[in-house]
Amino acid sequence: MIEPLERIDPAAGVVIDKASLRARVEERVHGTSPTPSRVGRRRLVAALASTAVVAAGLLVLQPSPPVDALPLLTPGFGGLGDLPGIDTVVTLEMGGVKTMAVDADTIWVMEARQRRLHRVDAELGEIETTYRIDAYVEGVVVGGDYLWLLSYDSGGEVLRFEPSSGRVDKRIPLGGEPRHGAAWFGDNLWVSNDQGQLMQISSSGEIVGTVTGELKGEGFGYLWANDPATGIISSLSADGTRGEFEIPTVTRGETADGWGVRSVAEGGPSLFLMDGYYPFGTNLSTFDPATGEFRSFVSLTFGLLDMVSYDGALWVTSHTDHVLMRVDPTTGQVRRYPMPGKPGGLVVADGSLWVSLYHPGALVRVDPAAGMLEMGPIVADDWNRYPHRLVCTGPEGTTGPTVILEPYDWIDYGSWSVVQARLTEEGYLVCVNGYVEGEASPQVRAADLEDALTAYGIPMPYVLVASGDGVHPLRLFAEDRSDLAGVVLVDPMPVGFGSFLDATLGEGGHPVWADISPDVSNSLDGLGNLPLTVIGQDPQAVFLSERALEGLGEEKAQAINAYWQEGLAVYSHLSIDATSVIAEGTGMHMVIWDRPDLVVRSVLEVIARG
């Protein structure tokens, strides 16, 4: 018989110092209370919102947390929320890049695939209201008392959304799908389409002008747009005057399928231009309006998506590396902060920097002053050979062991960023094996890893850490080696899982993984007495979750779980020095994000056992 939980209530019998609590409340309320105008504005917003509900009978989903706070990032897991300086404010199905816009301390966030528009209170860090938008929207701009939603529907159109009523009250055909950029500038919306036209739309929804160009951003009181024919970027004034400044150095202007400028942003004394192989950024260049000088500034990495000025620096996201970068606009010094998901868009609201993440989706508030975790110094990085890549961080001159992280091919290598940063902090050299696009068989990956480690002289011994289907190349890599110090398998995929799913769910109902055949698996040696830890995801939160049981049916869900658990058992028998752990509460293949602490601890423990 369990004693009632009330008997261990830590608050039972505690005497509360009410006066002290009240004093603290007063201090907060009156010491940092909103200004009257701000309070007034909040009342107005509240009044407008409630009016909207009554008057329009809207599809207003009531404030969070119902749908949005539940999923995989529930407080208490080791992932997102535990990273210093990163607050998970809103969980999203998927965050976007240009799908956020700021109006004072409100952030508007569009979830394109879910067709939901969230009004987020940046001060409180919560969704105030969610609207359903009947369109596929991948761009949001605030201006002229409206929200402007850039939609791909009907060949491309702009929807004018009225916040006070919560309704789309006008649709403006764009003559092409929205592309490249949009901004509220002067008294008009400026938006590019995929026909190389830059449209100028008044707040009444009329197209008042069209020029040739692709909008790249704002800075120094101008819009900046390129000429798709020449690649020349020039300034645009609010009255449409063009060419006061020109940046003629971007000669590879074919943005549709080649190298080109993705976006521009003002930072310090310069206009920064993010360029790279379409559609992502790779490098930063600068243009100084005072001198007219254009120069290459810093080479960052592949997969840059967005940049914004904040707190005296330029902040840049890389979705492939899962990092947020801080670039000093004067010296070019770069600091890299791992993000617990693929970072996309950046905005500044209520004095804070906000980042949208996808996979897993979230809107996070970043506080650089709170001691954010940083990536260690990069020792080796062959990103120029992308998509074939090895990236190593850690102290110079270390003698090993070196930790090798093999990603889940389905998720990609950047997903290790938090684990990599933490292990680097522990003083280890940590390398992430990239992927080989189009020929990512386990055999190729294993051979490629061998080549890269040799080419860069990465010191032995190696601790191998694999996630998901990364277990297969690592097993191949481990064959006949005597330079290993331990193995950690995170959420390892059983041999033949894809075939099993085909048989269970029907062919094609799942992603294709880099698997090995049972014959190959059976031919591989075990790991002898090499320290091994197998970390399994939580079956109760994944295969046996309410969602899975409902979606798959009890029988199939149980069968899939049984297959997966059997696989875990097989892996844990690979070594006579094996430990198994279940990462409780983790979501579907989310151990790296939900419990990076557990992965790091397991790696350190394996090293200690060796």
Place this chain on the structure above:
Amino acid sequence: MEPEGLDRRQDSFDAFFESHYDSVYRYCLRRLGAADAEDAAAEVFAVAWRRIDKMPAPQVERAWLLGVAYRVIGNHFRGRMRWARLVGRLEFATSRADPGDSAVDGDFRLLHLALQGLRPADRELLRLASWDGLTRREIAEVMGINVNAVDQRLFRARARMKDRFERLREDELRVGTKEASA
């Protein structure tokens, strides 16, 4: 006009504070420990002050406040920098709460261990039901789920708790037997 408005706002808030300071403080105390409970509770009331004109109906006020506390603790305190420190402190507080070494006291310790070993969502459900004394409807409000889901999850959480507790006790008995025979 404004001073009168402010007075009314203050009066409403005073009554609100009187009604709920106990629940809110204890909620924070149970999750953060004594050193930070006051700070967190103050933050919750500061949010309430800012939202006083959006306050829900009186019957769900407490649940709304605890929902704010749930997010304040989850997003702010944990995310900022204090989580590890707070968890350590809470564990310390928990271990101090162990009254002694009798069989009953041993069960208390196992209860703590079993509770700590649960999934966070399960743990929170049980705490809301047992310690904070919330109704099913209030729990649903705090956690942002529907009442049926509360029923199902509570049932499962209790089963898991019982299972964990019994396994821990079996382990303990086994160890005790081994030690005795040695």
